[in-house]
Amino acid sequence: MSKTISQSPTATPFQAPRAARIVGLSVALYACYALAQLDFSWARFETGLGNGLRFIARMFPPDVSRLDVLWSGLRESLQIAVLATTLGVLCALPVGILAARNLMPAWCSWPARGLITICRSLHPVIVSILFVKAVGFGALAGILALMVASVGFIGKLFAEATEEISLKQLEAVRATGASFPNLLAYGVLPQVLARFVGFATYQLDSNLRNSTMVGIVGAGGIGGALFSAFQRYDYDFVFTILASIVAIIVAGELAANQLKKVFHV
Amino acid sequence: MTAHALELRGLVKEYRPGQPVLRGIDLNIEGRGLTAIVGPSGTGKSTLIRCINRLVDPSAGAIWLCAGNQRIDLATQRGRALRECRRRIGMVFQEYNLVERLTVMENLLTGRLGYVGAWNAWRRKFPQADLDHAFELLDAVGLRTFVNQRADALSGGQRQRVGIARALMQRPQVMLADEPTSSLDPKTAVEIMTLLRDQGLKRGIPVIVNSHDVDLARRFADRVVGMSGGKVVFDGAPAGLSDAVLRTIYGGEDWLQ
DSSP states (O other): OHHHHHHSGGGOSOOOOHHHHHHHHHHHHHHHHHHHHTTOOHHHHHHHHHHHHHHHHTTOSOOOTTHHHHHHHHHHHHHHHHHHHHHHHHHHHHHHHHHOTTTSOHHHHHHHHHHHHHHHHSOHHHHHHHHHHHHOSSHHHHHHHHHHHHHHHHHHHHHHHHHTSOHHHHHHHHHTTOOHHHHIIIIIHHHHHHHHHHHHHHHHHHHHHHHTTGGGGTSSSHHHHHHHHHHTTOHHHHHHHHHHHHHHHHHHHHHHHHHHHHTTO | OOOEEEEEEEEEEEEETTEEEEEEEEEEEESSSEEEEEOOTTSSHHHHHHHHTTSSOOSEEEEEEEETTEEEEGGGOOHHHHHHHHTTEEEEOTTOOOOTTSBHHHHHHGGGTTTSOHHHHHTTOOOHHHHHHHHHHHHHTTOGGGTTSBGGGSOHHHHHHHHHHHHHHTOOSEEEESSTTTTSOHHHHHHHHHHHHHHHHHHTOOEEEEESOHHHHHHHOSEEEEEETTEEEEEEOGGGOOHHHHHHHHOOSGGGO
């Protein structure tokens, strides 16, 4: 009896699905093809390493003579990040609820999901270029661009978190005769608030990093100073700016952890 | 005028067309006392209870909610009118269905959400009368010291007490309980049934309890409704639950030994 079972083809305990194998093989083949196309050679890599070392050597000693430029850039970047996160998160909250398919009818959730997809599909730098064209150079363009990114990211995660809530708790609140806003306040939000705070702090972290970059296309912040320092070959000043950005990101991460503690996440 | 609190007429529910779960239920619930609905799993006990407060929409039939000279067909209510009807019906759930991340007090106040506007509810601003009522109910269920605990910190029995208190916060005309003791140990189950019966008597409201525990039903119910295959096959005093009746309700007989 046991022999017939072990011989039957269905008895093989572990077998990778054929489709997964084909996909894996295709990815490997395409990687080889792309490598050949891009003319990536060891010689070029070696020259590159030499260039990199010279570049790093020119960063030292770091230039600390233009702290006023550094400070005004960083301050603007911080302002962009905090404003974009606050406003973006406030906008993402209703968009995320509207996009949750377990709370909203399809005619409402699909447009909201469409909006989220549009917000997510373009990189913040590209959105920044669009806003610089629309509202001109400066921090406003950066704030608007990062708001769009925040609505896309938080909106999507928040909608997904809302779709995973326990419907039993919702059912009990509904059974008391609660109106829809009260249902949201007592049935939905308590279940998702902790995760929402997590998403928001992550987005603040992400916006801090992006706010140092939108300046490259003229949308305000330290990015502008960084870009012009690169163009003038002021690598010592570049180093100062990069080190400050790293310090700010680390500080932001610590602050985010504290924020999570405050909200008992 | 009738003394019935609820009148069910020809209640039918089909989740899939042609496969009725409830096949025409006619039932009158008197103004007081505990009615137990017993029957095998999948026979529509939960569906029946959920049709009454419209967590499930019935396919056909009428559910009359009666109070004084007023008679409302729950089956036809929609929107705001339905919410106003739900406020008058308290419900206790098998898995308690408390909002886990809210405190005991917030869970109790959930029972008043049908009466409080969104802005006040959001700011946790409830009328003093509601807060007094909540503390009185916490005393009644013996959980006064837990008022600021989060619901997910409570044991099963404690959670169900909060569930009962939340339903009573509505000052309901009718109490529904869907398998309120199925997730509890036997001792706690008896305590919960006692609480349901006593609170129903004290407040003069009828309590309808779904149960698959025939012994508990016998012990606590003033009236037992036996369901089988989506129909009422027995309706009477618990003393009438003979072996023959139980065979009609549940089928087979080995389990009766």
